[in-house]
Amino acid sequence: MLDLDAEVTAGQLAELTARIAELAGDHPVRDVLDIGAGTGTGTFALLRRFPEATVTAIDTSDEMLRHLHESATRHDVADRVRPLRADLDEAWPAIGHADLVWASSSMHHMADPDRVLRDIHATLRPGGLLAMIEMEQMPRFLPDDLGFGRPGMEARCHVLLDEARAEHLPHIGSDWPSRLIAAGFTIRESRDVTVGLRSPLPETAIRYAYATLGRIRSRMADQLSADDRSTLDTLLDKDDPNALHTRSDLRVLSTRSVWIATPR
Structure with missing residues (x-):
């Protein structure tokens, strides 16, 4: 990454x-x-x-x-x-x-x-x-309203990340x-x-999105809601029609x- x-x-x-x-x-x-x-x-x-x-x-x-x-x-x-x-x-x-x-x-x-x-x-x-x-803050890749079960999935992930970083890295x-x-x-x-960066993204940026969101999925699994885990699983499944590399709204910020x- x-x-x-x-x-x-x-x-x-x-x-x-x-x-x-x-x-x-x-x-x-x-x-x-x-x-x-x-x-x-x-x-x-x-x-x-x-x-x-x-x-x-x-x-x-x-x-x-x-x-x-x-x-x-x-x-x-x-x-x-x-x-x-x-x-x-x-x-x-x-x-x-x-x-x-x-x-x-x-x-x-x-x-x-x-x-x-x-x-x-x-x-x-x-x-x-x-x-x-x-x-x-970690980079952002998705629209603010994205969430197949409930909008705002990435924002909620970042709240959890910020809480974890504040606990373990007090000088953030x-x-x-x-x-x-x-x-x-x-x-x-x-x-x-x-x-x-906005779509169409270079291949490196798409791999960056997969790596970063995949790390969030693995590290925060126990804290994510079922809806947010499901959304991430869909996005990270390269065979799914809604996977990251298929999205025209994928970005890097x-x-x-x-x-x-x-x-x-």
Whole structure:
């Protein structure tokens, strides 16, 4: 699902990294740190944008880091990527200084994000940049009134998702600008990046819808009503005439908040 998200958002990601390069100005970007690198969406976008850079890609998952390394090898950039398994809740690793830190959908996972932001501040060289991205809600794919038993199925799923995330991820929706300023940063720019695709969708976007809604179906099964489970089952059954890939009203709508900051 992370790889599909990367493909669907490739255009917006390229625009964002171009803006980061503009804000970096004459400051060289050679040492990059990707916090919560996952499968490497940010890592590869930054390698493309900054051809002289190497990226230290941090994640807690060995599986993710193996996937990232295999992808880097396929794209012939393995010599520019340093996968590093580390849990930033335990300690900040000895990684030296960085010109750019990229933290996409990772800060809200931290037990103490304020301490991690201070560690990032100490890691950045003078003139370096922190690019922080947070996606407050999962993407949406369906019309608001869809529901074969009862309209509004996707909205109800998102209510359940938001409740689960609030319970397990208490920093979701934090006042990140205040936290950045308290950690010693000056916010150079803030913006919302929106992905809005409408039918006919590219094949990648349709697979993204199947993967995301399928994950909701499997993870929230016990909390969904019988009507909503039935609606999702119909949409996810590729042999059903009402399946996702047959729908002319299928869309992708996703918004991410971005802050680009520099140490004071």
